[in-house]
Amino acid sequence: MDMISALTAFSALSQKTRLEAFRLLVTAGDAGMSAGDIAEALDVRQNTLSANLAVLLQAGLVRNQREGRVIRYFADTDGMRGMLGFLLQDCCGGRPELCQPLIEDLTCGC
Amino acid sequence: MDMISALTAFSALSQKTRLEAFRLLVTAGDAGMSAGDIAEALDVRQNTLSANLAVLLQAGLVRNQREGRVIRYFADTDGMRGMLGFLLQDCCGGRPELCQPLIEDLTCGC
């Protein structure tokens, strides 16, 4: 992940509808969710959500797949990992003692 | 960390100068960096950087401290942890099997 990709990813997550949609897809896991279901869950119009999903797609944070009439969206864990790695990489590179407790805190029991 | 704080943090990191400044401060660690040194390192004007540091401050991603004439900035690891936790929390909550490899990948050897 380079600087531009990271900026795109952070920018994508800096908007309420998109952050909510992304979290929804993360919890949905492999099942994913159709664009319509996401729009209904978040109470936003289809075209508004469509534009926001397009931003998440371009940021590499979600994937999609047409299934007949519906288009199903999934969280892209690789994209998420790349973005987080971009931040933590620097932390570890320079100061392992800062990184250690941060990582430990993120394991959140699973 | 709530939704609004997370949005503020992601928004703060979605701008090149701010993301660069934050990474600079992360690697600087406890030593921190003065506003002037950051401005010079990133080749941006002081007033522009000042505005951007104010955004990072408000997002809780950096702290500062006056030392005589200079104002020294530090990365706020608590803020960083809160932001990352906000994303990973959902991942773990719903799907531990998604979270596990993601966490493992983030430990990056330290």
Added chain:
DNA sequence: TCCATAATTCATGACATATGGAAATAAAGA
């Protein structure tokens, strides 16, 4: 073929954000 459904694309107006110049504040030293 015709219609209904699902979702996207396009154009527009409203609002927010970033940057630069100039001025202001704060501290240190002569």
Added chain:
DNA sequence: TCTTTATTTCCATATGTCATGAATTATGGA
């Protein structure tokens, strides 16, 4: 006190972003 240095604040402008309404594409079924 006056000057210099470090940094911030104010203001204007240019740019970017977001949601909306209308039109468009794509699919499935009558």
